[in-house]
Amino acid sequence: MSSAANAQSDSPEYAHIDNKASNHNQESANGMKNINYNAAANSSASTTANSIDSHFSNITFEELRQLNDKFIKERNWGQFRSPRNVLLAMVGEVGELAEIFQWKGEVSEGLPELSPEEREHVGQEVSDILIYLTDFASRCKIDLPAAAMKKMEANARKYPADKVYGKANKYTDYQ
Template identity: 35%
Template sequence: MSDNETTINELKQAIKKFRDDRDWQKYHTPKNLAESISIEAAELLEKFQWKSEEEIDELLNDPTYKSEVKEELADVFNYCLALSIALDIDLSEALLEKVKLNSEKYPVEKSKGEYKKYSKL
């Protein structure tokens, strides 16, 4: 399986099956899942804490380190998908709407090569 072969719906179905096989739906409340996204995002951030960009580049050549980063990223994504299930949010629609909104907030002619917030462009 890869990103090129797997749909968001297939990922959601895998998460639902994992959840339902364990009777964990009762724990998948919006609050718990939003907290879990933040907790897992912090675990991902911890992989980079205190390291310079150069150190991180070097570490990413280490398969063990890269695998740990991959696992934390998957944890974040898993809970994002679980929250979208709990809230019945179509993530593809939500993401594409957000890209469109961001495109309007950050027009290419004003923001290309600039990291300034849209209100400062």
Template identity: 40%
Template sequence: MTETVERLAARLRDFARERDWEQFHTPKNLAMALAGEVGELVAEFQWLTPGESASLDDETLARVRSELADVTNYLVRLADVLGVDVLAAANAKLDENGRRYDADLYRGSARKAPPLPP
């Protein structure tokens, strides 16, 4: 079965409810937990060279996979608690970035685009 964001959100909701953790799953707490997990993910790459980071050994890849799962779970849980469709938000942001970063103007460039006019 292909997992959907909605199904994952429901599983996470049930997981929290079964443990009476909903009281702790405030947006603030979930955002802080998400930031902590992102920090743990970043720590896996902290002292690697660019080349090493692109070809992880099996042990490191397993740890990275676990941290990515934690980040994903907290992100999906936060979005669910806030009533945000995370895929719709991501697609809207990608559309906005497509308007900000014209491929012909920004190809191969890391420079930041100015904000879009209101």
């Protein structure tokens, strides 16, 4: 398990994160925001779709990064957190996530085939991966939300909807 995932949410320094997460459903009822794939050049590209169907709270990558940095500093773990070490830790967490699905066969969206305990475990492992990914990007000086938006823009060019709709071929098949 990783850093901020272990943080006690009843601690005052983490309360604002819990409050944002718990207020998500009220805030998301405001309707869908447009996602601009060209916003990658803007460092505030962390704006996400906020709809009734959204599964995410309004916690930002920057808030997660800051919370994780504080967690690491409080434990003097920065000395162990080279990009290589963080990457290897993240790969280990991906393995732990994969282990939950091992031998399950296909699993449907929403994970109805998994027990409540297994779904909770999935959430814990995905959180570990996200925390390590955020830490890795920070240590590599990569603006993760902007890089993701830039990648989505590139994917939109490689996979034009009018050519790939309903198809799962590699992008080279559409050139």
